[in-house]
Amino acid sequence: MKFSTRAIHAGQTPDPTTGAIMTPVYLTSTYVQQNPGIHLGYEYSRTGNPTRTALEQNLASLEDASHGLCFASGLAATDAVLKLFQSGDHVVAGDDLYGGTHRLFTQIFQKFGMQFDFVDATDPQRVVDAIGESTRMVWIETPTNPLLKITDIAEMVRICREKSILLVVDNTFATPCLQQPISMGADIVLHSTTKYLGGHSDVVGGALITSDDDLRDRLAFIQNAAGAIPGPLDCFLTLRGTKTLDVRMERHCKNAEQIAQWLQDDPRISTVYYPGLESHPGHEIACRQMSAAGGMVSFVLVDESESHAREMVSRTNIFKLAESLGGVESLIEHPISMTHGAIPAEVRQKAGLSDALIRLSVGIEDLEDLKEDLDAAIG
Numbered sequence: 410m411k412f413s414t415r416a417i418h419a420g421q422t423p424d425p426t427t428g429a430i431m432t433p434v435y436l437t438s439t440y441v442q443q444n445p446g447i448h449l450g451y452e453y454s455r456t457g458n459p460t461r462t463a464l465e466q467n468l469a470s471l472e473d474a475s476h477g478l479c480f481a482s483g484l485a486a487t488d489a490v491l492k493l494f495q496s497g498d499h500v501v502a503g504d505d506l507y508g509g510t511h512r513l514f515t516q517i518f519q520k521f522g523m524q525f526d527f528v529d530a531t532d533p534q535r536v537v538d539a540i541g542e543s544t545r546m547v548w549i550e551t552p553t554n555p556l557l558k559i560t561d562i563a564e565m566v567r568i569c570r571e572k573s574i575l576l577v578v579d580n581t582f583a584t585p586c587l588q589q590p591i592s593m594g595a596d597i598v599l600h601s602t603t604k605y606l607g608g609h610s611d612v613v614g615g616a617l618i619t620s621d622d623d624l625r626d627r628l629a630f631i632q633n634a635a636g637a638i639p640g641p642l643d644c645f646l647t648l649r650g651t652k653t654l655d656v657r658m659e660r661h662c663k664n665a666e667q668i669a670q671w672l673q674d675d676p677r678i679s680t681v682y683y684p685g686l687e688s689h690p691g692h693e694i695a696c697r698q699m700s701a702a703g704g705m706v707s708f709v710l711v712d713e714s715e716s717h718a719r720e721m722v723s724r725t726n727i728f729k730l731a732e733s734l735g736g737v738e739s740l741i742e743h744p745i746s747m748t749h750g751a752i753p754a755e756v757r758q759k760a761g762l763s764d765a766l767i768r769l770s771v772g773i774e775d776l777e778d779l780k781e782d783l784d785a786a787i788g
């Protein structure tokens with residue numbers, strides 16, 4: 410079955426007792442057993458819940474993978490991956506990560522003796538150079554947040570296989586609709602399902618996808634033992650979101666492409682970051698590993714002052730000033746005072762994250778309305 414068909418049907422069958430076409434929301438904490446240990450596959454809802462199972466199978470199918478595991482948030486999923494390791498283990502990560510991922514690595518797991526190096530993963534040699542004896546994992550985002558840098562996934566797979574270390578790809582920005590890292594050889598894909606997969610800004614969630622049976626078992630153990638699971642209603646909402654992922658992404662990408670092009674040609678703008686533009690340094694790799702360039706666009710105004718950027722993001726009407734991304738509605742934000750405030754200034758500067766950077770999550774509204782809104786706010 411093709412992607413858009415799987416998005417609607419994978420993991421879901423009409424309810425055998427009523428014929429309900431939608432997966433029921435199983436609001437139950439426990440399940441009756443026939444004899445001790447003899448049951449219909451479920452014992453307790455931290456360990457498993459049928460609504461969650463449907464979502465886990467659906468997400469695995471979208472990534473063309475064997476297993477999915479859902480969590481209470483993207484960061485809860487990240488936390489579960491880190492719990493595969495122990496004190497002394499070393500991780501090489503990209504230097505333009507989601508702010509919360511950076512915070513979890515450095516302010517929680519570093520305390521327990523894990524070590525992290527952040528390098529510009531767009532240059533594979535830097536990843537190779539950072540790998541040492543105790544390195545257990547390479548963690549990348551591509552495209553990154555908020556600079557939309559592109560890392561060559563195939564090259565990362567080659568490096569990690571040679572050194573026998575895990576490759577984890579945070580695929581939140583691209584979604585499986587545009588890019589499928591497991592098919593390319595990545596060990597684990599992470600999603601903040603809060604974003605495009607949910608797609609309607611009404612639910613927080615996370616997921617891990619893998620085709621490795623052993624990894625699946627170890628991660629399922631952590632999911633149950635640490636317990637950061639999503640509730641059944643959250644799973645239902647996310648499952649409803651994935652049904653329209655294909656059509657939503659088509660419009661997100663079309664609108665974002667047009668807006669990036671238009672901003673690039675505007676004399677009031679100094680730099681536009683969008684992997685779909687030929688001027689983007691990762692454009693060629695993006696064309697190779699993504700089917701379209703996504704719905705996120707970042708840019709800097711000609712007047713590169715932080716105060717000017719803060720004023721501009723407060724002047725839009727349709728683009729709402731808010732954190733998060735990937736919903737049907739367009740959002741605008743100022744990363745250094747919002748989503749990326751947790752990253753120390755010197756780390757931000759090293760990664761090239763300007764104090765004047767503005768980030769757009771381009772929604773699926775009418776393109777002309779979106780352009781008019783930005784045009785007036787740029788002033």
Ligand SMILES: *Cc1c(COP(=O)(O)O)cnc(C)c1O
Pocket residue numbers: 482483484485507509510550554579581582600601602603604613614615
């Ligand atoms: C939002 C986000 C996360 C964290 O997910 P939550 O659901 O907010 O916990 C991780 N990675 C990326 C790229 C994100 O955008």
